[in-house]
Amino acid sequence: MAKQAAPAAGERRAAAKIVFALGLVLFAQALLALCLVSAQQLLVPRNMPFGVTGPPSPVVAAVASQTGLDLAGYPSASAVTNAADRGELYGAYVSGGASDTLIVVPSKSFFAQTELEPAFLDAAHKLGRPVTVQTVKPLASTDPVGAVTSLLLLPLLIGGYLAAVLVYKAAHGVAAAPWRAAILIGYALVGALLTDLIAGLGIGAYSSSHFWPLLPCFWLVTSAVALSAAAMQALVGKMGTLLVAVLFIVIGGPPAGGLGTYLLPVYWRNIGVVLPPQSAVTLINHVLYFGGSDISTPLVVLFLYAAAGTAVIGWYGRIRPARAAARAAGATAPAAAAAPPPDRRRAVIGMLAALGICAVMQCLFATNYMSASHAPKATDLPFGVVGTSPVLPAAQKTISLKVTQYPNEAAAKTAIDEARIFGALVSSGTSNTLIVVPSMSDLAPLDLAVKFEEAAKATGQKVALQQYAPTPLAAKDPFGLVQGLMLVPLLIGGYMSSTLLMAATGRAAGRWRAAQLAGFAVVSGLVIDLIVCYWLQGFPSHKFWITWPICSLIVAVVAFVAAILQKLLGPVGTLVTVVVMILFGNPSSGGASGVPYLPAFWRDIGPYLPPRNGYILLHHTIYFDGHGTGQALTTLLVYLGVAAAVLIALDLRRPEAAVPVDATEAAAMSVPIGATP
Structure with a gap:
């Protein structure tokens, strides 16, 4: 009886480990989805600092009643312009005289400008008040939508975090060794230099004149994250790395405010204030575009994190061991005397190897995400035309279009319904109507509107703008960002489930491995679908049931691979x-802007990787009734079928050795990768 009970107890313990491991993945996945989507799904002005000067204006009153502006009065136009020039304001309005002036600050937030400028111009037109637009601190041509700041944050956060994790592992869990702080600070400088060289001089995301001013900023950000992570490891052991991932990346990343801090929900903005990512974004943005003005607060926050981390490491690595040694100096300690000396050469080699891996990962994050997204520009943007107009050839001088002729407007809208074109120009005599599709791309409608308006002025024509979409964007997803945000936790949940299952069982195979991963994928897809659809209302509720299997399919494909x-x-x-999935797959997905806005390399590799196919399947199913998803669905099903067959064959035929990895370490290594801020 005892012999029979022992295997049964062992099986129960193994099953409990598996359930706990997959439950941990599900929790991390759900938390990441909740944070990412709730922070960024609805980017609108909220208590946004906005300057006014001159007599009270009905234009300002009209916009302020509908938009979340925090109005601040200034004594003169020069004073309010200087405040905008220092990065203190997102915009300003100067009233009085023959006409008013609207000041926009795209470097503060490109998306804030796209909200504020149309609102003020529309209100001024309705009230019969002439207004001119003045741009302060325009964005560089290499950063046309202000994406560089947030893209720089990703390698800096990941680099600092991974440095602490990998050095901890190389040192066999001794988190507070006396040399730990010096090593991490030294690596932070190397990582900062690599990021600066790649993003600035290599890719050209910003001018070479910013190389030296940004280098100490990058160094400070990476140091603050790495030292804080090492300090938490010293305090709570291996769970410290997981805690840092949750605090700094899962929770701290979404409210970093790369698109504009005052576009975030107020509670997320307040959470972000006390965490390094938001301070890092503010510091980098103000050094890059505002000459380093108004950076005292982010500097203080980041220095406090770095100093606190150094103090904790110093206490656990030097002060406390020294005191313990002093107390034991007069006592006999045969066990300690007999302890073998540490193999310093082996430790140094391990550290260098670990930091080498970290440097490679940081370089890949800097290179891939920056090169894919820093300067989105349409290439062969699918576009429909009805009739003929001189506006079209004029527009094509400034935007690359892949034009398809349609016999009438109904045919063009059918093409839009089937997700085949991003917009259309309908011309009849002197009448021109530009149809844009906000549910197809967050960037294309604005891009098309600006280019065709310029073309219309150049040709003496007029163009009316019409928004059209088969399924309008959800009220809480006005920019069509949700599917791209959903994709990240689905991808991460896929490889985390396999990784922690391996950690729980001690092996990278098992008779029921494929079934366990498939079951997790079903539950995981349901949880993400529930959170995004019903809790956060990120897409129409009638799409819930069709979205669930798609989410599960994405998780299963990544898990099996x-x-x-x-x-x-x-x-x-x-x-x-x-x-494969995060460093190459995610940047090549196209995301909310769409595949035509990717550089050639990223456009070409995307069809062969699961992330783009997963995004298209999600997005087109929700907003285009499944049109244009045949290739994406086929690709994912082929991945799933082939991977399942290979996995089962390997599990049955290949002998498996134990894998020396524990669940906590695997979770800490897996959680943050891809949690883009």
Whole structure:
């Protein structure tokens, strides 16, 4: 009886470990989805600092009654312009005289400008008040939508975090060794230099004149994250790395405010104030575009994190051990005397190898995400035309269009319904109507409107703007960002489930491995669908049931691919999965802006990787009734079928050795990768 009970107890313990591991993944995945989507799904002005000068204006009153502006009065036009020039305001309105002046500050927030400028111009037109637009601190041509700041944050956060994790692992869990702070600060300088070289001099995301001013900023950000992570490891052990991932990346990343801090929900903005990512974004943005003005607060926050981390590391690494040694100086300690000396050479080699891996990952994040997204520009944007107009050839001088002729407006709208074109120009005599599709792309409607308005002026024509979409964007997703935000936790949940299942069982294979991952995918897809659809109202509720299997399919594909790579390569398979799915797959997905806005390399590799196919399947199913999803669905099903067959064959035929990795370490390594701020 005892012999029979022992295997049964062992099986129960193994099952409990598996359930706990997958439950941990599900919790992390749900938390990431909740944070990402709730912070960024509805980017509108909220208590946004806005300057006014001159007599009270009905234009300002009309806009302020409908838009979340925090109005601040200034004594003169020069005073309010200087405040905008220092980065203190998102815009300003100068009233009085023959005409008014609207001041916009695109470097503060490109998306805030796209909200404020149309609102003020429309109100001024309705009230019969002439107004001119003055731009203060325009964005660089290499950063036309202000994406560079948030893209720089990603490698700096990941670099600092991974440095602490990998050095901790290389040192065999000794988190507070006396040399830890010096090593991390030294790596932070190397990582900052690499990021600066890649993003600035290599890719040209900002001018070379900003290389030296940004270098100490990058160094400080990476140091603050790395030292804080090491301090938490010293305080709570391996769980400290997971805690840092949750605080700094899962919770701290979404409210970083790369698109504009005052576009975030107020509670997220307040959370972000006390965490490094938002301070890092403010620091980088103000050094890059505002000459380093108004950076005292972010500097203080980041220095406090770095100083606190150094103090904790110093206490646990030097002061406390020294006091313990002094107390034991007069006592006999045979066990300590007999302890073998540490293998310093081996430790140094391990540290260098760990930091080398970290540097490679940081370089890949800086290179891939920056090169894919820093300067979105349409290439062969699918576009429909009805009739003929001189406006079209004039517009094509400034925007690359792949034009398809349609016999009438109904045919063009049918093409839009089927997700085949991003917009259309309908011309009849001297009448021109530009149809834009906000549910197809967040950037294309604005891009098309600006280019065709310029073309109309150049040709002496008039163009009326019409918004059209088969399924309008959800009220809480006005920019069509939700599907791109959903994709990140789905991808991460896929490889985390396989990684922690490997950690729980101690092996990268098992008889029921495929079934366990498939079951997790079903539950995971349901949880993400419930959170985004019903809790956050990120897309129409009648799409709930069709979205669930799509979410589960994405998770299952990534999980199966990760399981195969882990079976063949061991724990290194997780790293390879991250590289394929996150470092190459996610940037090539196209996201909310759309595939035509990707550079050629990223456009070309995307069709062969799951993230783009997953995004298209999600997005087109929700907003285009499944049109244009055949190729994406087929690709994902082929991935799933082939991966499942290979995984089952490997599990049945290939002998498996134990994998020396624990669940906490695997979770800490897996959670943050891809949680883009």
